[in-house]
Amino acid sequence: MRLQRKSPIPAPALWNLEINPQGHLVWGGCDVVELAKKYGTPLHVVDEDQLRHNYRAFIRTFKRFYPNVEVFYSYKTNCVAGILKILHEEGAGAEVISPYELRLALQLGTPPAKIVYNGVNKSAESLSLAVRQGIRTIHIDSWGELRQLKALAKEFGRTVGVGVRVRPSAGWRGQFGFDLGNGEALQAYVTLSQRDPLRPEGIHFHIGSNIKTPDLYVRTLREVCRFLKGLKDRLGLELTYVDIGGGIGIPGVKTFTLFERGLYYLWDRIPKVQRGSDQPPLETFAREIGNALLQGCESYRLSSPTLLLEPGRALSGDAQILLLTVGSLKQGSGGRKLAITDGGSANIAFPTSFEYHEAFVANKARMQPEITYRVTGQVCTPSDILYRSKKLPPLEEGDILAVMDTGAYFTSYA
Structure with missing residues (x-):
C-alpha cells in the first residue's frame, strides 16, 4: 500500500514564478516553456x-x-x-x-x-x-x-x-x-x-x-x-x-x-x-x-x-531551476502511473535522491494536480527516479516539468 501525506498545494508565486496568458510559468521575466523550446532540455536556468x-x-x-x-x-x-x-x-x-x-x-x-x-x-x-x-x-x-x-x-x-x-x-x-x-x-x-x-x-x-x-x-x-x-x-x-x-x-x-x-x-x-x-x-x-x-x-x-x-x-x-521534458507515459506495476523524463537522479538531478524539491508543469501552470505519478529519468537503472510519488496535472508527452531550487549540487553531481 502506498501512503501519501496530504498537504496544501504549493503556489508557484511562492517561488517568484508568474503565469502568463498562455498558462506558462514565467521566471525572471522569461517564459520557461519557450526557453525549453529554444535551448532544449534538460536545461538549467539561472536568474x-x-x-x-x-x-x-x-x-x-x-x-x-x-x-x-x-x-x-x-x-x-x-x-x-x-x-x-x-x-x-x-x-x-x-x-x-x-x-x-x-x-x-x-x-x-x-x-x-x-x-x-x-x-x-x-x-x-x-x-x-x-x-x-x-x-x-x-x-x-x-x-x-x-x-x-x-x-x-x-x-x-x-x-x-x-x-x-x-x-x-x-x-x-x-x-x-x-x-x-x-x-x-x-x-x-x-x-x-x-x-x-x-x-x-x-x-x-x-x-x-x-x-x-x-x-x-x-x-x-x-x-x-x-x-x-x-x-x-x-x-x-x-x-x-x-x-x-x-x-x-x-x-x-x-x-x-x-x-x-x-x-x-x-x-x-x-x-x-x-x-x-x-x-x-x-x-x-x-x-x-x-x-x-x-x-x-x-x-x-x-x-x-x-x-x-x-x-x-x-x-x-533558489537562483536556478531545472527544466525537463516528459517523454513516455506508462502504466506501472500495481496501477502506478509512470512519467519518464529526459533527466533523473542518475544523470542530472542526484540531489532528489535525498532531498525534496518542488516541481510544476510549466506549460500547464493553471491546471490543478490531480494524478499521482512516479517520475523517472531515462537511464537504464530502476534507481533513476526523480519523484517516487508526485501529484501533477494530467501529463502528456512533450510537457515541460520545472524543478525548483536546483542551484545547489545539481550541476556538481551531474
Whole structure:
C-alpha cells in the first residue's frame, strides 16, 4: 500500500514564478516553456538578478550583526563558471576543495587573497600552487598535509598563513579535520606554533548542509570559543579569523531524515514541506551567529576575529531551476502511473535522491494536480527516479516539468 501525506498545494508565486496568458510559468521575466523550446532540455536556468540579490542580502545581513565579515562562495555547490563570475563581480571570494576548483578560481581572475582552500587529501601539486600563489589561507586537514605544507613553504621561501579544520562535538564529523575534544586539534596548533614557515591564523569547521536553524552554529561557536581561550592561555596564541563554513539552508528544500527517507523509499510518503515556514529568515541566522561569536569573545577576553563564511546553497540554491521534458507515459506495476523524463537522479538531478524539491508543469501552470505519478529519468537503472510519488496535472508527452531550487549540487553531481 502506498501512503501519501496530504498537504496544501504549493503556489508557484511562492517561488517568484508568474503565469502568463498562455498558462506558462514565467521566471525572471522569461517564459520557461519557450526557453525549453529554444535551448532544449534538460536545461538549467539561472536568474542572474536573484543570484546578485542573494549575495547582497547575505553579506549585508551578516554585517549588521558582525561587521568584520568575509564571504567565500562554495565552488563545490555549483561550479558553473558564469555563476562564479557573477558572484565574484559582487565581491565574493572563492572557497575551493580540489585542484580543479583552485585552478578555476585563478583562471577566473579571483585575487589569491580571496581564495580559501579546504578539503581532505589535498594533492601535493595543488598545495604547491596554493603556496606559490599566496592564497588567503589553507585549512590543514591532516598531519601529512601539515608536513607537506612545511616543506613547500621552506622550498619557496614563504611564510604561509594557515588554519586548522576541526571536528566539533556536533554536526558533521567523519573523515574531516582534527578532533576538537580529544586534544588532537590542540596538538595541531602546538605543532604549528613551533614551525616558522607556517603561521597559524585561523580555525575552520563545517557542520552540515541545508541547516534549518542557527542552533547548531551557536552551540559549535561556544565550543570553539572555549577552545580559543585554551590556545591563548597555553600557547599565547590568538587567531585572527574563525571560519564557520557553509550549510545555511533555503526555504522549501527538505533534506530527508533517515526516518523520512525510509517512509519515502518504502511507501512513497513525501515529507511535509511548506515553503516560507520551514526555517527562520536569514536575519535570524546572522543575529544568532554574530551574537554567539561576540559573546564568546567577550566572555573569554578574546580579540574579535574576522568571521569567514562559505555559503553555497544560501546564495545560488533558489537562483536556478531545472527544466525537463516528459517523454513516455506508462502504466506501472500495481496501477502506478509512470512519467519518464529526459533527466533523473542518475544523470542530472542526484540531489532528489535525498532531498525534496518542488516541481510544476510549466506549460500547464493553471491546471490543478490531480494524478499521482512516479517520475523517472531515462537511464537504464530502476534507481533513476526523480519523484517516487508526485501529484501533477494530467501529463502528456512533450510537457515541460520545472524543478525548483536546483542551484545547489545539481550541476556538481551531474
